[in-house]
Amino acid sequence: MTERPADTPVRPAATVVLTRARAGGPEVLMGQRGAGAAFMPSKYVFPGGAVDRADAAVPLVAPLGEPCRSRLAGTDIAPDTLAAAAIRELFEETGLALGQPATWADPPADWQSFAARGLRPDASGFRFIFRAITPPGRPRRFDARFFLADASAVQGDVEDFSAACDELSHLHWISLAEVRRLDLPFITEVVLSEVALLMRGGQQPGVPFFDNSGTRPTFRRIT
Secondary structure (H helix, E strand, C coil): CCCCCCCCCEEEEEEEEEEECCCCCCEEEEEEECCCCCCCCCCEECCEEECCHHHHHCCCCECCCCCHHHHHCCCCCCHHHHHHHHHHHHHHHHCCEEEEECCCCCCCHHHHHHHCCCEEEECCCCEEEEEEECCCCCCCEEEEEEEEEEHHHEECCCCCCCCCCCCEEEEEEEECCCHHHCCCCHHHHHHHHHHHHHHCCCCCCCEEEEECCCCCCEEEEEC
């Protein structure tokens, strides 16, 4: 195993790249981080964040499919735990729920609002498209997996962000043709290039992985 430099601990994280088809071309959901945020202040990002311990016990109504499961295997975080974290973060930051009607007894505290809608999380529509570890020297570091999902899987109005927390502001749908006008982190721009490829019907030769876990940055593809 590659040794990590003595630095900020790397936390597992998950992100949802939510897209929808429109007459003018595909759109993606973006939000702006606060100016005082410790990580990527004022930048426009996809909804996402760190994995919580309770995410490992979440009963998905439908799990991740292949080849996503195989490509996410081999780490200390189960694939369905990452998927659950991505769904929870999307719900917390946007109020949009990726789930299916189902009963759910005794949900964890962070999932009670989700369960109150009569839903359990559904990861069957996820596609694992990117992985990146934050470089050393940053105030916070994440081992982030990015999942592509279609807005048609959202339960309810995809324009309704009234249940969102205040972590992201200016939540809005923006076309892939215009999204680069926003103030974006470098890694978000790279992910958007992959999204544009997939929206055109292109194929990834494996999932891109920007690995900064060691003393040298490494790029490879997960096949």
